[in-house]
Amino acid sequence: MILAAPAFIAYLAAAVLFILGIRRLRSPETARSGNSISAFGMLIALGTTFFINGVLSLPEILAGIIIGGSIGAVSAQKVKMTAMPQMVAAFNGVGGGAAALVALSEFYRTDALGSGNEGLVAAITSVLSILIGSVSFAGSVIAFSKLQELFFTGSVSFPLQKALNAALAVVVIIVGANAISNGAFLPFLSPVASIVIVLFVSLALGVLLVVPIGGADMPIVISLLNAFTGMAAAMSGFVLANNVLIISGTLVGASGTILTRLMSSSLGRPLGKILFASVSGAPKKKEDEEEKPVNSVGPDDVAALLNYEADKVIMVPGYGLAVAQAQGAMAELMNVLESKGKEVKFAIHPVAGRMPGHMNVLLAEADVPYDKLYDMEDINDEFAETDVVIVVGANDVVNPAANDPEQDSPISGMPVLNVDQAQHVVFIKRSLSPGFAGVDNPLFYDQEKTMMLFSDAKQGLQDVISAVKSG
Amino acid sequence: MSSHLLLLSEFAVFVIAAFLGFELISRVPSLLHTPLMSATNAIHGIILVGAMIALAAPGNAFTKVIGFIAVIFGAMNVVGGYWVTNRMLDMFRIRPAKRKKARSR
Numbered sequence: 001m002i003l004a005a006p007a008f009i010a011y012l013a014a015a016v017l018f019i020l021g022i023r024r025l026r027s028p029e030t031a032r033s034g035n036s037i038s039a040f041g042m043l044i045a046l047g048t049t050f051f052i053n054g055v056l057s058l059p060e061i062l063a064g065i066i067i068g069g070s071i072g073a074v075s076a077q078k079v080k081m082t083a084m085p086q087m088v089a090a091f092n093g094v095g096g097g098a099a100a101l102v103a104l105s106e107f108y109r110t111d112a113l114g115s116g117n118e119g120l121v122a123a124i125t126s127v128l129s130i131l132i133g134s135v136s137f138a139g140s141v142i143a144f145s146k147l148q149e150l151f152f153t154g155s156v157s158f159p160l161q162k163a164l165n166a167a168l169a170v171v172v173i174i175v176g177a178n179a180i181s182n183g184a185f186l187p188f189l190s191p192v193a194s195i196v197i198v199l200f201v202s203l204a205l206g207v208l209l210v211v212p213i214g215g216a217d218m219p220i221v222i223s224l225l226n227a228f229t230g231m232a233a234a235m236s237g238f239v240l241a242n243n244v245l246i247i248s249g250t251l252v253g254a255s256g257t258i259l260t261r262l263m264s265s266s267l268g269r270p271l272g273k274i275l276f277a278s279v280s281g282a283p284k285k286k287e288d289e290e291e292k293p294v295n296s297v298g299p300d301d302v303a304a305l306l307n308y309e310a311d312k313v314i315m316v317p318g319y320g321l322a323v324a325q326a327q328g329a330m331a332e333l334m335n336v337l338e339s340k341g342k343e344v345k346f347a348i349h350p351v352a353g354r355m356p357g358h359m360n361v362l363l364a365e366a367d368v369p370y371d372k373l374y375d376m377e378d379i380n381d382e383f384a385e386t387d388v389v390i391v392v393g394a395n396d397v398v399n400p401a402a403n404d405p406e407q408d409s410p411i412s413g414m415p416v417l418n419v420d421q422a423q424h425v426v427f428i429k430r431s432l433s434p435g436f437a438g439v440d441n442p443l444f445y446d447q448e449k450t451m452m453l454f455s456d457a458k459q460g461l462q463d464v465i466s467a468v469k470s471g
Numbered sequence: 472m473s474s475h476l477l478l479l480s481e482f483a484v485f486v487i488a489a490f491l492g493f494e495l496i497s498r499v500p501s502l503l504h505t506p507l508m509s510a511t512n513a514i515h516g517i518i519l520v521g522a523m524i525a526l527a528a529p530g531n532a533f534t535k536v537i538g539f540i541a542v543i544f545g546a547m548n549v550v551g552g553y554w555v556t557n558r559m560l561d562m563f564r565i566r567p568a569k570r571k572k573a574r575s576r
Contacts, residue, residue, distance in 0.1 A: 032560045039553045049520045053527040068546025076554035095548035102521040105534045123572035223508045233518040247488045248517040254492025361562040
């Protein structure tokens with residue numbers, strides 16, 4: 001189908017708005033307007049499509065948009081800030097699924113009904129769109145489930161996993177080639193049957209690729225799957241000979257790939273290691289370990305430490321702080337300690353809260369001045385001269401096991417805050433359970449250095465505040 | 472335009488868009504990685520255009536069902552994607568200078 005000139009120009013305008021939108025998302029000042037510009041572009045593209053294609057089957061298109069749009073809007077509005085990453089995974093997954101279904105529908109129309117876009121390129125890109133879109137869909141479902149802690153949490157591995165993945169990839173290539181060549185390789189399989197097999201095997205591949213990866217790496221995986229969905233959309237654009245799909249999908253595919261690399265390098269986690277090495281580095285099972293003793297304390301002990309032994313205090317907020325909405329209590333503890341003449345700083349790990357930038361925003365909301373918030377690289381050398389570090393609801397980001405070359409764990413090589421170099425460390429944490437990555441923290445069991453205050457983040461901080469005040 | 476030429480022009484568009492995508496995201500502060508991921512996530516909701524075309528095209532019950540699911544999926548991607556990105560970026564609105572105002576909101 002060759003588009004009429006007005007529609008072509010409208011699509012082009014939409015693509016330009018997407019590009020301008022992404023450009024403005026590079027700085028915090030312009031990011032919001034960037035997203036609005038891109039949304040406006042989307043409105044133009046959808047409106048155009050609606051008018052040139054929608055007339056024939058208006059009711060079901062409208063119904064589909066209303067149903068899908070309401071589900072999207074309600075879930076996006078209701079989701080808690082702490083659950084943002086899995087929400088993005090979910091929306092990414094359905095996008096990949098849509099791309100695969102569009103290609104499947106076109107392939108079926110061409111092959112069985114003789115009315116779609118014929119030609120070798122359309123057939124090849126159909127198979128690619130179904131492959132990439134299905135991997136993205138299934139992978140996103142698993143990523144969602146891991147982050148939501150539904151099933152497959154932690155890193156799941158089994159023997160011959162890589163061999164199975166390779167075998168499935170070979171199946172996809174052979175059956176896909178069979179679909180493209182109209183049954184030249186496997187005459188007993190019709191092209192439509194072949195493409196359906198490609199779809200299901202790709203779904204299995206998507207599950208198998210993400211299942212062995214630990215929860216801490218999920219943001220990077222979601223970013224990669226985001227790039228996949230973009231590519232799947234671009235491939236569907238070739239199938240439908242539609243330029244706006246090709247441009248926008250490719251933009252997302254390419255920028256998503258770069259973003260994935262940026263994210264993985266800022267976390268010190270090479271992409272290859274995340275995708276292929278996690279199978280071997282499964283964490284030890286906890287059951288066969290003895291219960292190790294810890295130095296469990298009450299709020300009064302923490303208050304005594306802060307009142308009499310601390311001049312310089314660094315606070316480390318983590319995901320648990322965000323969940324408990326304890327940023328106000330943390331800010332109050334800062335005020336109380338400062339009124340007693342102590343120096344207080346905050347150390348922010350790049351992925352604290354599972355989302356870059358999350359902690360800065362929460363603490364700003366609680367009136368903690370920006371100049372007290374330090375990034376990891378700016379503060380890591382200061383821990384050695386710090387008296388007390390208070391870690392609230394964080395574990396993986398302060399786990400010294402990540403720096404231990406002897407240990408092969410899912411967080412090996414991840415840069416962490418060097419809180420183990422401080423004189424004393426206080427953990428305010430609900431339980432001893434290992435963090436999101438499923439790795440035990442040796443610091444918990446250092447009874448000389450570490451105090452464990454088992455409590456909800458907010459309650460624990462409030463107890464410490466009143467104990468410090470009365471002490 | 473012959474279909475041959477059309478294909479070549481599509482391929483040219485693909486290659487140029489790929490380079491543009493690489494260039495666009497060169498240096499982004501880590502603070503913005505998640506919102507940027509979410510914003511590009513919304514943009515690939517453009518697949519809704521393809522889903523609408525697939526559903527509108529002449530077909531049978533099978534293509535209608537598939538197309539309908541694809542439209543629902545695509546609409547979720549578009550609406551949810553932009554909405555979530557917007558909520559995320561809302562958090563960045565709180566700057567030191569405006570903090571008092573933001574709190575009284």
